[in-house]
Amino acid sequence: MSPSLGQEKGPIEVPDPVLSGIEFSVSVPGDSSLAARGAPTLRVAGASFSLSYDATEGAWTADDVSVASSGSANVEVVANDAVLRSTTTRTIPGWLSILPPLLAIGMALLYRRVVPALFFGIWVGAVIAIGITPWGAFKGLLDSFQVYVLNAMSSSSHVAIILFSLMIGGMVGIISKNGGTLGIVERLTGWASDSKRGQMVTGVLGVSIFFDDYANTLIVGNTMRPVTDRLRISREKLAYVVDSTAAPIATLAFVTTWIGYQVGLLGTAIQNIDGFAQGAYSVFLSSLPYNFYPLLTLFFVFLVAYSGLDFGPMYQAERRARETGEVLGKEAKIDEAASEGEELQPPDGTPFRAVNAVIPILVLVGGVLGGLYATGVQAAGVDAPLRxxxxxxxxxxxxxxGSILGVLVAAALSIGQGILDLEQTVEAWYEGLKSMLFAMIILVLAWALSNITEVLHTADFLVSVLGEWLPPGVVPALIFVLAAATAFATGSSWGTMGILMPLVVPLVWAVLVQNGMDDPSHYHILYSSVSCVLAGSVWGDHCSPISDTTILSSMASGCDHVEHVRTQLPYALSVGTVAIVFGTLPAGFGMPWWVGLLVGAALLYGLLKVVGTPVDTAEAPAEAPA
Known part of the structure; x- marks a missing residue:
């Protein structure tokens, strides 16, 4: 049987493998009759651990189990020296758990090929999970596809994202073929007459679609790509603006698809705190001002757009686009259908009517918002507050x-006006859908690698390494680094939040209690720590080439994924460094949050003025080459 988290092996449920020196939980299914021969205890590799009975779960559990050395470990349930149940698990060194994501990240950056890098990381992780032997190498290769890739596609939420992405691609194909997209281009370029305005429009659209990061990324990237191409804005810059407005605004807005998840995590964590009566949503709102990275990221996006200054690899990409019209580098690797789009050019004589694109997009957005309200009312009740x-x-x-409604409306407009017949509409939908297939492969592999990091307890290892010493004043900053490192290695901001939030909130409260600081005057440390889980997760996600949202940004913008990561990284690192050093760290020692935001914004402005170089925009905008 292939290893999996919480796998039941005989009569004892124990993770396999486990990390040496890292605590894990063991569950022994059964009722209280297990104690008939005396109080049962758990013995793991010769060490004893207490078992407690959970009547709700119908199982005996031990939550603080650990094994000091690597190798095979016997796991036994013992009562009065009699072994009632037994199994084995395998213990591996903790550093092995971070090897798969590190190898995947390194290969992606070194060889600029994301698919083999991701698959290699999955393979290495599968081998580590099974055992580093010749048989383990072969079986791990098979499990990489049959277990982990299959698991990534068996999740209903993952399938929903794939279908939504494909439908978005299909809708874009139709509104491109019917001339609607070019109609938008003509309208927007009337105001977005230069690269600065083009970037500003993209940023405004990114902030406007605040309710979901996936929808934001796919809609803004696909809609603005023809506009930015005409204005000679590089695909790298488009991907940066798309990526840097999607998750930051989704984690900051009061009413988004992120809220339920974040507040749910907070609610569970707060339940374990004695003496703290504030509600989860109230804590979330109180933490928003301390979300320095998302706030400063949004500021920096518009600052870069308005100033016309760039630095690092982004400057080179922008100069290339302005001077040659090549919005993609010569060695860029993207799907041909997305980069060329010849099949989606409108037939000769097609009227360029922006309404044929605007209406489907509005229906898409309205359908998503309506769906959020309808499903939310069903879950929360009609009398519940909107948030x-x-x-x-x-x-x-x-x-x-929203996506299927958008496709149907786009098709109806095309056929109803006689612009396309049914066959042409279906072909346009299919061509648009095809442009998303390669990115979907990358996305599935990224999910599979995230599954590997869960099996190998990568996050637990990072927590143990980075979270051992937490003095009150620097707690938020250390949590920010921990969250960023975890999100970078796992490629999942949501996964990082889910792992860290239940650990961080009780831990921070324990630190405050230990130092006599568990009073409202020091709650800012708790609020800042909560925000740092969220902000650090987004920062690490922005910097990681295996992040699903980073991949989607590259896909929607038609940008080489490695080039997107390479050009965005200096900007994300700059904002992240300013956020943690001049925002999070001083706030932990009591500096008002608004001072941190003002200082951070001023420093980013100064940084851009010092290291940024104007990108020549004197040349008239021209069509980017096909």
Missing amino acids: DIIGEANSYTALMW
């Missing part, structure tokens, strides 16, 4: 509803 309704909504259902 609770949206927070309880099923975002995946809403995304699927």
Whole structure:
């Protein structure tokens, strides 16, 4: 049987493998009759651990189990020296757990080929999970595809994202073929007459679609790509603006698909705190001002756009686009259908009517919002506040509803006006869908690698390494680094939040209690720590080439994924460094949050003025080469 988290091996449920020196939980299914021969205890590799009975779960559990050395470990349930149940697990060194994501990241950056890098990381992780032997290498290769890739595609939420992405691609194919997209281009370029305005429009659209990061990325990237191409804005810059407005605004807005998840995590964590009566949503709102990275990222996006200054690899990409019209580098690797789009050019004589694109997009957005409200009301009740309704909504259902409605409306407009016949409409939909297939492969592999990191307890190892010493003043900053490192290695901001939030909130409260600081005057440390889980997760996600949202940004923008990561990284690192050093760290020692934001914004402005170089925009905008 292939290893999996919480796998039941005989009569004892124990993770396999486990990390040496890292605590894990063991569950022994059965009722209280297990104690008939005396109080049962758990013996692992010769060490004893207490078992407690959970009547709700119908199992005996031990939550603080650890094994000091690597190798095979016997796991036994013992009562009065009699072994009642037994099994074995395998213990591996903790550093092995970070090897798969590190290898995947390194290969992606070194060889600029994401698919083999991701698959290699999955393979290495599968081998580590099974055992580093010749047989393990062969079986791990098979499990990479049969177990981990299959598991990534068996999740209903993952399938929903794939279907939504494909439908978005299909809708874009139709509105491109019917001339609607070119109609938008003509309208927007009337105001977005240069690269600065083009970037500003893209940023405004990114902030406007605040309710979901996936929808934001796919809609803004696909809609603005023809506009930015005409204005000679590099695909790298488009991907940066798309990526840097999607998750930051989704984690900051009061009513988004993120809220239910984040507040749910907070609610569970707060339940374990004695003496703290504030509600989860109230804590979330109180933490927003301390979300320095998302706030400063949004500021920096518009600052870069308005100033016309760039630095690092992004400057080179922008100069290439302005001077040659090549919005993609010569060695860029993207799907041909997305980069060329010849099949989606409107037939000769097609009227360029922006309404044929605007209406389907509005229906898409309205369908998603309507779906969020409908599913939220079903879950939270019709009398619930709007923020609770949206927070309880099923975002995946809403995304699927909106996408299919957008496709149907785009098709109806095309056929109804006689612009396309039914066969041409279906072909346009299919061509648009094909442009998403390669990115979907990357996305599935990224999910599979995330599954590997869960099996190998990568996050637990990072927590143990980085979270051992937490003095109160630097707690938020250390949590920010921990969250960023975890999100970078796992490629999942949501996964990082889910792992760290239940650990961080009780841990921070324990530190405050230990130092006599568990009073409202020091709650800012707790608020800042909560925000740092969220902000650090987004920062690490922005910097990681295996992040699903980073991949989607590259896909929607038609940008080489490695080039997107390479050009965005200096900007994300700059904002992240300013956020943690001049925002999070001083706030932990009591500096007002608004001072941190003002200082951070001023420093980013100064940084851009010092290291940034103007990108020549004197040349008239021209069509980017096909």
